[in-house]
Amino acid sequence: MITRRHLLGTASAALAASGVGLPKFSEAEAAIAELTPGVPEGVGSYATMAKLPGKKPLIQLSDRPPNYEAPLEYLRTPITPNDQFYVRYHLSDIPELKAEGYKIAVGGDGANATAEITLDDLKKMPAVEVVAVNQCSGSRRGLSKPHVQGVEWGYGAMGCARWKGAKLKDVLDKVGLKKEAIEVSFNGADGPAVAATPDFIKSIPVWKAIEESTIIAYEMNGVPLPHLNGFPARIIVPGWTGTYWMKHVIAINVLTKPEANFWMNPAYRIPVGKFPLRDRFLSQENAASTPITEMVVNSLITSHRNGDKVKAGKVTVSGMAWDGGYGISSVQVSTDGGKSWSAAKLGEDLGRFAFRPWSFDLSAKKGKNSVMVNATNKLGQSQTAELIFNPAGYHNNVMQNITLTA
Amino acid sequence: MQKFVIALVVALIASPVLADEQVIKLKQGAGLDKVEANCAACHSLAYIPMNSPFLNAAGWDAAVNKMINALKAPIDAADAKMIKEYLAKNYGG
Numbered sequence: 001m002i003t004r005r006h007l008l009g010t011a012s013a014a015l016a017a018s019g020v021g022l023p024k025f026s027e028a029e030a031a032i033a034e035l036t037p038g039v040p041e042g043v044g045s046y047a048t049m050a051k052l053p054g055k056k057p058l059i060q061l062s063d064r065p066p067n068y069e070a071p072l073e074y075l076r077t078p079i080t081p082n083d084q085f086y087v088r089y090h091l092s093d094i095p096e097l098k099a100e101g102y103k104i105a106v107g108g109d110g111a112n113a114t115a116e117i118t119l120d121d122l123k124k125m126p127a128v129e130v131v132a133v134n135q136c137s138g139s140r141r142g143l144s145k146p147h148v149q150g151v152e153w154g155y156g157a158m159g160c161a162r163w164k165g166a167k168l169k170d171v172l173d174k175v176g177l178k179k180e181a182i183e184v185s186f187n188g189a190d191g192p193a194v195a196a197t198p199d200f201i202k203s204i205p206v207w208k209a210i211e212e213s214t215i216i217a218y219e220m221n222g223v224p225l226p227h228l229n230g231f232p233a234r235i236i237v238p239g240w241t242g243t244y245w246m247k248h249v250i251a252i253n254v255l256t257k258p259e260a261n262f263w264m265n266p267a268y269r270i271p272v273g274k275f276p277l278r279d280r281f282l283s284q285e286n287a288a289s290t291p292i293t294e295m296v297v298n299s300l301i302t303s304h305r306n307g308d309k310v311k312a313g314k315v316t317v318s319g320m321a322w323d324g325g326y327g328i329s330s331v332q333v334s335t336d337g338g339k340s341w342s343a344a345k346l347g348e349d350l351g352r353f354a355f356r357p358w359s360f361d362l363s364a365k366k367g368k369n370s371v372m373v374n375a376t377n378k379l380g381q382s383q384t385a386e387l388i389f390n391p392a393g394y395h396n397n398v399m400q401n402i403t404l405t406a
Numbered sequence: 407m408q409k410f411v412i413a414l415v416v417a418l419i420a421s422p423v424l425a426d427e428q429v430i431k432l433k434q435g436a437g438l439d440k441v442e443a444n445c446a447a448c449h450s451l452a453y454i455p456m457n458s459p460f461l462n463a464a465g466w467d468a469a470v471n472k473m474i475n476a477l478k479a480p481i482d483a484a485d486a487k488m489i490k491e492y493l494a495k496n497y498g499g
Contacts, residue, residue, distance in 0.1 A: 193449070
């Protein structure tokens with residue numbers, strides 16, 4: 001089955017070849033993307049900044065399905081503005097849903113009843129707000145050594161927003177959970193180009209689904225969700241990677257058996273025991289692999305890029321730190337290659353799931369200045385010095401070490 | 407041509423996601439037509455240079471097999487063989 005989208009792709013390619021212009025953005029916006037050093041060479045052969053409706057230019061890794069990364073500059077504030085927020089899809093048929101007529105079908109073999117929930121129903125329920133980092137599981141995949149197959153993201157497959165919505169638990173209470181219920185699955189309105197391709201459906205354990213901070217969000221930073229970030233409503237699973245944060249959610253099913261589609265297994269898996277994670281998804285775990293769960297503690301320097309020129313004297317280096325929801329306890333900076341460390345100043349605390357800004361004043365000397373950063377969370381977990389290699393390139397929290405030249 | 411442009415404009419309005427369509431020019435070579443006809447049915451051809459040049463022939467074989475077996479891409483065996491050869495030769499590492 002060939003869809004309209006494929007035909008459109010062919011038509012516009014033909015148009016481009018014939019010299020008829022597609023909608024253009026300004027020269028300033030059409031800049032070549034500044035990619036994270038270390039991503040596969042091939043990315044640099046084609047990737048540019050490109051503009052989606054309602055978005056500032058993002059790094060366009062692929063347009064179909066849309067995978068657009070935030071450049072470093074967009075991650076300098078603890079709240080990422082909606083028009084700077086990255087975009088990630090698995091499947092290319094993405095209908096633009098309307099608020100009117102939108103509903104979520106709630107049921108499943110682990111529920112006592114079924115229900116249909118409209119956007120108005122969600123808004124009438126007690127509202128919860130949570131500031132939370134949404135990070136694609138594959139963020140930094142492009143930096144894996146050796147490289148691994150997938151969307152070759154640099155640093156910017158992430159952002160942090162203030163999400164507002166109804167508790168998933170309140171919605172589940174409308175149908176009631178059987179005692180045999182083990183997982184809750186989500187389906188979004190997006191679908192595949194070929195009908196046989198597995199639809200993107202994800203599940204989480206019941207214990208995670210009924211946590212107070214797991215919500216069905218209809219607002220992002222005080223306004224309705226942008227279409228490409230999940231309008232009219234999406235699942236928010238604070239602390240866990242973005243794969244579970246279903247956009248355009250139209251079905252929620254309570255399950256008595258593990259969800260078994262491609263996107264749960266073999267996709268989105270990490271080797272058992274390789275990462276110091278606390279949240280386990282036991283109904284999906286086997287001897288070799290387990291679903292990715294919470295984010296590992298991590299930080300990002302957003303004020304400078306490796307190799308930047310600075311003036312000798314005081315230089316403020318700053319960035320963000322985050323983890324899987326335990327909260328950041330400290331960010332340490334080393335200017336001598338890791339021999340000695342000093343505490344960075346932590347900025348505003350917007351909650352344990354949020355970006356924690358940090359900054360550090362160093363005295364840059366003439367010549368090269370090394371800056372290494374290591375975040376620690378309230379469990380005492382820190383970033384790693386060496387990459388923990390895994391086949392899908394997940395959980396890269398290797399300490400950054402950049403050189404500034406004065 | 408004018409009709410074609412109008413059709414495109416209408417399509418773009420209906421598909422705002424595609425307002426900034428990527429044009430990927432893959433390397434010329436035997437099998438390129440099979441790549442364009444099959445792979446581009448479901449996704450941007452950007453995935454090919456994006457995943458290069460580090461995949462070797464076995465890596466590209468696995469990638470194409472995943473598309474067919476796990477993601478159910480309707481690619482016949484003859485085309486799949488040519489696609490794998492094209493990818494290994496032109497985008498292999």
